[in-house]
Amino acid sequence: MTAPEYRTRIALLKKELARRGLDSLLVTDGTNVSYLSGFTGHDSMLLVTLGHNYFITDSRYIEEARESIRHFDIRLVESSSYDTISGIVKRARLKKVGFESMDLPWAVAGRLRKSLKDAALAGQKDIVEDLRAVKDSGEIALIRNSIRCTRKVLDELSGMARPGTSEKALAKRCEIAFIQAGAKAAFEPIVATGQNASRPHSRPTDTAIKRDGFVMFDIGCSLQGYCSDMTRMVTLGSVKEKFRKMYSTVRAAQEIAIGKVGPGARASDVDGAARSLIERHGFGKYFGHSVGHGVGMKVHEGPTISRISRTRLEPGMVFTVEPAIYVPKFGGVRIEDMVLVTDRGCEVLTR
Amino acid sequence: MTAPEYRTRIALLKKELARRGLDSLLVTDGTNVSYLSGFTGHDSMLLVTLGHNYFITDSRYIEEARESIRHFDIRLVESSSYDTISGIVKRARLKKVGFESMDLPWAVAGRLRKSLKDAALAGQKDIVEDLRAVKDSGEIALIRNSIRCTRKVLDELSGMARPGTSEKALAKRCEIAFIQAGAKAAFEPIVATGQNASRPHSRPTDTAIKRDGFVMFDIGCSLQGYCSDMTRMVTLGSVKEKFRKMYSTVRAAQEIAIGKVGPGARASDVDGAARSLIERHGFGKYFGHSVGHGVGMKVHEGPTISRISRTRLEPGMVFTVEPAIYVPKFGGVRIEDMVLVTDRGCEVLTR
Numbered sequence: 001m002t003a004p005e006y007r008t009r010i011a012l013l014k015k016e017l018a019r020r021g022l023d024s025l026l027v028t029d030g031t032n033v034s035y036l037s038g039f040t041g042h043d044s045m046l047l048v049t050l051g052h053n054y055f056i057t058d059s060r061y062i063e064e065a066r067e068s069i070r071h072f073d074i075r076l077v078e079s080s081s082y083d084t085i086s087g088i089v090k091r092a093r094l095k096k097v098g099f100e101s102m103d104l105p106w107a108v109a110g111r112l113r114k115s116l117k118d119a120a121l122a123g124q125k126d127i128v129e130d131l132r133a134v135k136d137s138g139e140i141a142l143i144r145n146s147i148r149c150t151r152k153v154l155d156e157l158s159g160m161a162r163p164g165t166s167e168k169a170l171a172k173r174c175e176i177a178f179i180q181a182g183a184k185a186a187f188e189p190i191v192a193t194g195q196n197a198s199r200p201h202s203r204p205t206d207t208a209i210k211r212d213g214f215v216m217f218d219i220g221c222s223l224q225g226y227c228s229d230m231t232r233m234v235t236l237g238s239v240k241e242k243f244r245k246m247y248s249t250v251r252a253a254q255e256i257a258i259g260k261v262g263p264g265a266r267a268s269d270v271d272g273a274a275r276s277l278i279e280r281h282g283f284g285k286y287f288g289h290s291v292g293h294g295v296g297m298k299v300h301e302g303p304t305i306s307r308i309s310r311t312r313l314e315p316g317m318v319f320t321v322e323p324a325i326y327v328p329k330f331g332g333v334r335i336e337d338m339v340l341v342t343d344r345g346c347e348v349l350t351r
Numbered sequence: 352m353t354a355p356e357y358r359t360r361i362a363l364l365k366k367e368l369a370r371r372g373l374d375s376l377l378v379t380d381g382t383n384v385s386y387l388s389g390f391t392g393h394d395s396m397l398l399v400t401l402g403h404n405y406f407i408t409d410s411r412y413i414e415e416a417r418e419s420i421r422h423f424d425i426r427l428v429e430s431s432s433y434d435t436i437s438g439i440v441k442r443a444r445l446k447k448v449g450f451e452s453m454d455l456p457w458a459v460a461g462r463l464r465k466s467l468k469d470a471a472l473a474g475q476k477d478i479v480e481d482l483r484a485v486k487d488s489g490e491i492a493l494i495r496n497s498i499r500c501t502r503k504v505l506d507e508l509s510g511m512a513r514p515g516t517s518e519k520a521l522a523k524r525c526e527i528a529f530i531q532a533g534a535k536a537a538f539e540p541i542v543a544t545g546q547n548a549s550r551p552h553s554r555p556t557d558t559a560i561k562r563d564g565f566v567m568f569d570i571g572c573s574l575q576g577y578c579s580d581m582t583r584m585v586t587l588g589s590v591k592e593k594f595r596k597m598y599s600t601v602r603a604a605q606e607i608a609i610g611k612v613g614p615g616a617r618a619s620d621v622d623g624a625a626r627s628l629i630e631r632h633g634f635g636k637y638f639g640h641s642v643g644h645g646v647g648m649k650v651h652e653g654p655t656i657s658r659i660s661r662t663r664l665e666p667g668m669v670f671t672v673e674p675a676i677y678v679p680k681f682g683g684v685r686i687e688d689m690v691l692v693t694d695r696g697c698e699v700l701t702r
Contacts, residue, residue, distance in 0.1 A: 101458035109457040
């Protein structure tokens, strides 16, 4: 990642602070700290004010921070982080300090509020998360690398999917292949065959793949800080007619949903297009979850692609489109691709 | 894990609720949910009242919960978890609902407080964590299994530590070996050679091991839900006299600290014994962190073995004893073992 990108991110953050009437934001979520500063250690935080940037860490990470962090004034926590923060707030004469209210635990925020005598502490949601939902070119390049790694592992697993092989053996191989590639599994790999695929979050069992069966692979990795997430169905021999009908319905639902993706489109329309097609084919009650989620530094982040999402799509957003049909006691079909919203429409990153 | 152990844990929790003047506790921390119920999925919570136990989850996990959870009345979140919780609180006529204030984010606790009209919401710390700090026999057996796995991998890595091998190659092999054994790394393996070992949280680099050098391996796994954590120093050829002096000092510090471990002993005395020996040998300023931490479902949990700890040791506590000396620009020595407090003294689990 080049330094100017951090500068741009911090500048965009300050613009949003001003818009919300804040003179500063305490960033405590580890992923957000990393997004704004490049730091990849733990237990550190940022205090970004309209005029200055502070990076706050303890003795375990101070050496690493001093060597690797630019654009931030690095401060060492001596006794307690409450004292360090309130010291900066006082000297900088801050009056309204925002904090990440979906991250900071109740007890910590309460104690911080007490330690900031003359400044108000104001809970904020999704400030940095909303910035993260729109990827810059460096991030898109890293996501492409991460996808390349997941595709390669998917190819290997598809080749290994033979009658008699167990879900657990394939899941284990998946995790090892990611590590060998310098990545790591972004979530526990889902390898589900037959009935087991009827649960959206099935966990690998000792069940072996059957002749004339099918396997759902939902896998993804994190590589150099960026994630990928794909689901593919692999069939063996001649699968049942019912499975084929489910598959073609999900495929058509995904096509129509991806067709809706473009700048200015409503996320809820992308979900709606897939959902109504599945309903028209009589599978409506077998599709409960939303159609997609953003992918970036985390494998689940903004934007949410659901019926109730109010998001308007913007160029640079990257998310999954993953309609599905889960029929209890029979099995499930999910097809998941990642798309990038472009200036004119969209690019399917995973094909 | 056998069912009676969950019953015992829940009974001990209720006793503590009564002692704190609470009629119930909302358990949201995922590890605590798992400890009390055996559930290993995500996004679920417990409401334990003096008279009843509720397990609250959504459609993704309801099927799994119904199949695997005993001792709990399973409730499905229909629209929002706030509504589900406040519905139960109202019907059960609860008046004082405790919640885990170091887990629940500020915004979530605030909204929950609003939704509970007639009941007070009271932040609580460490209720379940304090129970978890004392292991029952089933847990100790699982910790022994986890340690066996880590020891085996440590043996393999020690054999691979030859001049020219890089830290990263060894760390990668460590992660793969854990997966092959059915476990996973409990934290990013620390493999640090030479100067790199002078940072307590060094991350593996491309640095190769040198002839007449040394390597610090700090690794641990999670197996069937329980963790292990060990640090060993491996030397190659004839290491420097300074290293040997550091090593023998750390070894002696660990011996004297372990000698203090037993029921009724102060955790701070265990830390103090190691620390003062290191100080007497002139290395005091090179040992910053505390001497140990509890290990169980999480690799870092209670009790904390530090200068300021107020804990009195109890039989069933399991923790690390890991004195160290970190000399900048030269290297570091840490030796870490796990001990179990027994009725009469202690057992070193990792020897």
